[in-house]
Amino acid sequence: MAGGSEARAAKTDRRARPQEEAGLDRELEHLPVGLRWREWMMRVEAVIFASVEPVRRETLVRVVGASCSIDLIIDDLREELRNRPYDIVPVAGGWQHRTRPAYGPCIRASDASTRSVPAKLSEHEAAVLMAVGYFQPVTRADLSKIFGKEISRDTIASLRADGFLAPGPRSPTPGAPYTYVTTKHFLSVFGFETLRDLPDIEALEDAGLLGKDAQIDVPNDEIAVGANEDE
Template sequence: MADTGKAEKRRARAKPQDEVLFDRELEDLPADLRWREWMLRVEAVIFAAAEPVSRETLARVVGKNCGIDLLIDDLREELRGRPYDLVSVGGGWQHRTRSAYAQTIRTSAAPTRSATAMLSQHEATVLMAVGYFQPVTRGELSKIFGKEVSRDTIASLRGAGFVAAGPRSPTPGAPYSYVTTPAFLSAFGFDTLRDLPDIEMMEDAGLLSRRAAVPMDIFEDERDETDAFEGE
């Protein structure tokens, strides 16, 4: 019996720190204070995170019956008079400066956390093309722009975390295709790829030419499928 007691004490001392119980339910607090603490926890996690925070992540710090959407609504209400907001991007939530203060921030010339600021205009346009046509190969991108899209450009986008390798293309040589990552959605403030601007605007501006890359009837089929999907 004595040996058993000593063994249990040793196991208790060896218990990892991350196994210490975290009180999510806060049942000892009145309902209003419990809700307030959940709000503060959620805001703290979102504020500290380097990328959009998912619902699953936030659920780790609040009670099992806590409504995440209601918490977010209350937090956004509190931020109504602030120059920043909580926005839904990339499948999660993130603090973002309100667009009304964009010119103020540019005028200040203060360094920002936006990774897109490091991209050249050409790189940003190529990135948008990947967003529209993915999975797409470098050769197909070159056709879209009417000039070669270099390996360095793709490497830069991959290095920034906006693009990743997709499936091999069924074309001769089986080149790699490329797809966008969740970081792309976050950086441009998109919740899903459906939030991309109308591609016709890009074509009218002379930035992209989808007809140079693939037959027009393919896009007619895609449009039909999109309309059917959105009508469900």
């Protein structure tokens, strides 16, 4: 019995420490402090550069020592990239390499194939998506009230197919219709770290993207707080 318990404990320990199994030395105690920090910086940047999605903190800590501060590593990396056309930016709860906005026109003019090609949204789809971002969880009927016209099932289906929307909790209103919330993909594509980074809602109203006479009562301190932020 004791032998079986030890075997199970060893198996659990191996699952909990995949970096040791792969032979990765995280602590780098054989290196001087300066070189150790430099190696940690290079590891963190390599992981972020290689990933197609924003990299979360818990992913980065797998490749550095226990005493390493991810925040300080990111600060040092961003300082080194200060004069480069790209940066490491906080997006969707993690970090990602992003080209600086000033070079967007240049990249588009080059017609180069980029690593990520966001879905092309119509003006109407973009407006509906932003409305969900502000008022989520929100039903299709609620969206229709906001815009003063019916929001079709096809519009919602298209945004879901592109990965921008996901089903939320059932509404407590009669019939318990589905609600919709935005996804991590939404944050990533639009460059938001969290939903609290959404622009001021009055700016969207002034731009005519949301009706000023919207009938949905959402307290200001609840706007841009989605149920999926911690997923």
